[in-house]
Amino acid sequence: xxxxxxxxxxxxxxxxxxxxxxxxxxxxxxxxxxxxxxxxxxxxxxxxxxxxxxxxxxxxxxxxxxxxxxxxxxxxxxxxxxxxxxxxxxxxxxxxxxxxxxxxxxxxxxxxxxxxxxxxxxxxxxxxxxxxxxxxxxxxxxxxxxxxxxxxxxxxxxxxxxxxxxxxxxxxxxxxxxxxxxxxxxxxxxxxxxxxxxxxxxxxxxxxxxxxxxxxxxxxxxxxxxxxxxxxxxxxxxxxxxxxxxxxxxxxxxxxxxxxxxxxxxxxxxxxxxxxxxx
Amino acid sequence: xxxxxxxxxxxxxxxxxxxxxxxxxxxxxxxxxxxxxxxxxxxxxxxxxxxxxxxxxxxxxxxxxxxxxxxxxxxxxxxxxxxxxxxxxxxxxxxxxxxxxxxxxxxxxxxxxxxxxxxxxxxxxxxxxxxxxxxxxxxxxxxxx
Numbered sequence: 276x277x278x279x280x281x282x283x284x285x286x287x288x289x290x291x292x293x294x295x296x297x298x299x300x301x302x303x304x305x306x307x308x309x310x311x312x313x314x315x316x317x318x319x320x321x322x323x324x325x326x327x328x329x330x331x332x333x334x335x336x337x338x339x340x341x342x343x344x345x346x347x348x349x350x351x352x353x354x355x356x357x358x359x360x361x362x363x364x365x366x367x368x369x370x371x372x373x374x375x376x377x378x379x380x381x382x383x384x385x386x387x388x389x390x391x392x393x394x395x396x397x398x399x400x401x402x403x404x405x406x407x408x409x410x411x412x413x414x415x416x417x418x419x420x421x422x423x424x425x426x427x428x429x430x431x432x433x434x435x436x437x438x439x440x441x442x443x444x445x446x447x448x449x450x451x452x453x454x455x456x457x458x459x460x461x462x463x464x465x466x467x468x469x470x471x472x473x474x475x476x477x478x479x480x481x482x483x484x485x486x487x488x489x490x491x492x493x494x495x496x497x498x499x500x501x502x503x504x505x506x507x508x509x510x511x512x513x514x515x516x517x518x519x520x521x522x523x524x525x526x527x528x529x530x531x532x533x534x535x536x537x538x539x540x541x542x543x544x545x546x547x548x549x550x551x552x553x554x
Numbered sequence: 555x556x557x558x559x560x561x562x563x564x565x566x567x568x569x570x571x572x573x574x575x576x577x578x579x580x581x582x583x584x585x586x587x588x589x590x591x592x593x594x595x596x597x598x599x600x601x602x603x604x605x606x607x608x609x610x611x612x613x614x615x616x617x618x619x620x621x622x623x624x625x626x627x628x629x630x631x632x633x634x635x636x637x638x639x640x641x642x643x644x645x646x647x648x649x650x651x652x653x654x655x656x657x658x659x660x661x662x663x664x665x666x667x668x669x670x671x672x673x674x675x676x677x678x679x680x681x682x683x684x685x686x687x688x689x690x691x692x693x694x695x696x697x698x699x
Contacts, residue, residue: 304665305664307663308672311610311663312671315675320612321612358613358637
């Protein structure tokens with residue numbers, strides 16, 4: 276049995292099941308003020324195109340992921356979604372199961388975070404929710420800071436199958452700034468392989484960064500204090516893969532289309548930035 | 555938090571009411587409003603509902619509002635049905651120089667102490683929007699017949 280499975284089983288009686296829906300609209304509503312203060316004054320967040328998200332019905336939001344294990348882009352997008360559409364509209368974020376068992380992030384489950392176990396996203400979309408996924412996951416979120424302006428899903432295409440099977444539109448979401456909240460030096464993928472973390476914990480990386488307050492930060496397991504980088508998030512127009520590529524869209528073509536759209540927008544956002552942190 | 559601004563505009567109440575009396579057109583002149591759309595069919599009236607969004611800092615806040623007072627051409631008030639708790643009021647009063655226009659926004663951010671802090675810090679942003687709205691309203695009233 277892998278250590279990831281063992282950990283999940285051991286914690287099963289202590290923490291709620293990662294796939295359990297613990298979203299609490301009243302809790303989210305009470306958290307908006309603090310979220311707004313942090314997003315507005317600490318990250319000077321700029322969210323564009325939120326109105327591109329269809330006003331109702333299930334939708335799959337697909338983002339590029341930045342910021343190590345403390346991801347300001349998802350926090351900013353969550354705030355923008357909840358203030359724009361209201362906390363009454365169900366909005367969920369899929370996360371790695373290992374993140375879900377960390378005691379310090381249990382409050383995020385009340386904000387709508389659920390474990391990315393097979394079948395979870397399908398159930399949520401079937402009941403009409405908006406679901407946010409980051410296909411690049413741990414691979415993308417720990418990329419070096421100097422690769423901040425590149426979309427890297429590592430070839431993962433599960434999100435496309437999900438959108439096609441459930442007949443839901445994909446809304447690409449592009450963020451920049453998260454990779455400036457620390458100096459990310461390396462994913463440490465070779466180290467992770469050497470330590471067999473991919474087999475034991477389904478982790479392909481053991482990231483190395485310089486981050487507050489630790490200085491040298493290996494693994495980022497307990498997170499870090501993000502530097503106050505300006506976060507810009509741009510929500511693109513919905514893409515209906517069936518309309519674009521026919522009733523049985525090719526995964527390869529769909530993947531290239533979505534990542535190309537996102538990379539183009541990320542290039543545009545990167546060109547706007549003049550100084551690191553300040554934006 | 556209550557934000558109120560008034561000003562004398564060189565236009566008649568009837569001319570200003572053409573703008574103020576139809577919330578579906580608020581995105582044209584209400585500073586910071588990014589979206590305003592009728593949720594109910596028919597002419598503006600008491601009981602009509604609109605979905606509205608106002609950009610404040612990093613968020614676009616709003617929700618569905620309902621018109622609770624509609625007295626042509628002098629008074630329009632609304633309350634928020636969803637989203638943050640909010641009320642708004644337009645008041646138009648004829649004066650020898652034109653029309654005294656008052657726009658009042660009252661809102662309350664949930665979240666206890668943090669809500670109060672956010673209330674206070676959002677106030678200058680909202681006040682700026684209210685001031686800019688009155689200026690824009692004056693410009694539009696001059697250009698529209």
